[in-house]
Amino acid sequence: GDSVTQTEGPVTLSEGTSLTVNCSYETKQYPTLFWYVQYPGEGPQLLFKVPKANEKGSNRGFEATYNKEATSFHLQKASVQESDSAVYYCALSDPPSGSWQLIFGSGTQLTVMP
């Protein structure tokens, strides 16, 4: 079945440093890929999505490129801020195959120190 694997956490960074959270996926079809972010006491919220291979998604300084050949979708940010502290989830859905549910990775807890 479909699966998503991402960087094990927790990750602790200093403000101003760069972030990379690795995400790789397995699916037989052509999924849409997502990054979600979850703050304490809230549900996950969409950071951005990319429906097509070789395209890039971005929001709030975060970006990721849908790499079909490498089956990867790594999240990057050049300079993190304390307010970026949260749990980040990579996810996929594959509606063309009839599956509308989101398959989530295990989540990566990010803490940014001032």
Added chain:
Amino acid sequence: DAGVTQTPRHEVAEKGQTIILKCEPVSGHNDLFWYRQTKIQGLELLSYFRSKSLMEDGGAFKDRFKAEMLNSSFSTLKIQPTEPKDSAVYLCASSGQGRSSYEQYFGPGTRLTVL
């Protein structure tokens, strides 16, 4: 627009009790999902409805978990009887139609503690 609403936000139950969690999806959304979130297992799908019809019923959760969609704007998740291992955050999400239909919008969750 109002987002996904979940009530209660916190629930404490004794082992063996029946509890009912409630969810109101985003107005106009056709798809509704229930998830369980724990530190060890992460996000697990419990149920998925499309236009009020049950599309997915997470196999491992069929035994004591029952989700219903009474109308297009209200869903419940019943756990009967509760066990301590059910302690988790229960999340409801909804999604719409068209090009945005792949995106799910989550509620704040209900934190359940079973003693």
